[in-house]
Amino acid sequence: GAVVSQHPSWVICKSGTSVKIECRSLDFQATTMFWYRQFPKQSLMLMATSNEGSKATYEQGVEKDKFLINHASLTLSTLTVTSAHPEDSSFYICSASGQGGEKLFFGSGTQLSVL
Amino acid sequence: GDSVTQMEGPVTLSEEAFLTINCTYTATGYPSLFWYVQYPGEGLQLLLKATKADDKGSNKGFEATYRKETTSFHLEKGSVQVSDSAVYFCALIKAAGNKLTFGGGTRVLVKP
Numbered sequence: 080g081a082v083v084s085q086h087p088s089w090v091i092c093k094s095g096t097s098v099k100i101e102c103r104s105l106d107f108q109a110t111t112m113f114w115y116r117q118f119p120k121q122s123l124m125l126m127a128t129s130n131e132g133s134k135a136t137y138e139q140g141v142e143k144d145k146f147l148i149n150h151a152s153l154t155l156s157t158l159t160v161t162s163a164h165p166e167d168s169s170f171y172i173c174s175a176s177g178q179g180g181e182k183l184f185f186g187s188g189t190q191l192s193v194l
Numbered sequence: 195g196d197s198v199t200q201m202e203g204p205v206t207l208s209e210e211a212f213l214t215i216n217c218t219y220t221a222t223g224y225p226s227l228f229w230y231v232q233y234p235g236e237g238l239q240l241l242l243k244a245t246k247a248d249d250k251g252s253n254k255g256f257e258a259t260y261r262k263e264t265t266s267f268h269l270e271k272g273s274v275q276v277s278d279s280a281v282y283f284c285a286l287i288k289a290a291g292n293k294l295t296f297g298g299g300t301r302v303l304v305k306p
Contacts, residue, residue: 083237113293122198123283123296172238174294183294185230185238 082106083175085186092163093194100158100189102173108153109175113183114146117170126171129156163193196221200284200297207274207304215269215300217258217284225286227251227260227267228294232281241269241282274304 082105092098102112111130115123127143129135129150137143145167147159156175160167172188200217207213219225226245230238242251247262258269267284284297 085237088235115296117299120202120298122298123294125293125295128293174238182240185232187235187237188232 083109083173083184083186085173085189087189088187089190089192091192091194094164095162098160098163098191100160100171100173100191102156102158102175102186104154104175104177104184107175107177107184109156109177110153111176112150112156113174113176114148114156114158115172115174117172123172126158160191163191165193167191168193196225196286196288196295198284198286198295198297200282200300202298203281203301205300205302207302209276209304209306210273211304213269213271213274213278213302215282215284215302217267217269217297219265219267219284219286221265221286221288221295223288224262225288227258228285228287229256229258229267229269230283230285230296232283232299234280238283274302276304276306278302279304 084103086101114126117123126141127135127137129148135148150156173186174183176183197220228243229241231241232238242253244251244260250259256271281299281301283299285294
């Protein structure tokens, strides 16, 4: 089946620094990518939807200036957590769908810990 | 808005035991329902789905039936194996290509 690669798997950073998470579709063209966040014992919450070549659509309550999403190609989307703070510590996971959006494929997730 | 509620884990079972993970949803219209599984160190994988009322999704010995009257989609497996240890997510979607709404996930640990 289709593969979505997400890196890094885990990252620890100091408060105030920025962290970039990459999501790549390895064997298909991902016209749409989704970014989710999960706090401990809570649901996966959609943060934003990005379509290749256009600006991401953010869910209510998600700061677009803090969580920068770039989907510059059909195989790569990045999420940058800018000026990270401890409250941004969470599990971030991406998913991708091809044309038609009939199937979603997920990355393995990134555990971010901000000290 | 739409929401999915599933039982909290962890659920610890012995091998060959019967597994049930409850999932209920709140949504307008007629959503499609999904169960995703995340094995350690891997991404979420679609386990099974059902697109209309009374449909039964099945895969790898797991089953779930779309019950509109009880707004439920409980996951069951008659005899679990150690390899079924994972986190299971119930989810719904209202239109193809639209966003998924997930439950909180249930961690299942199967002991030999």
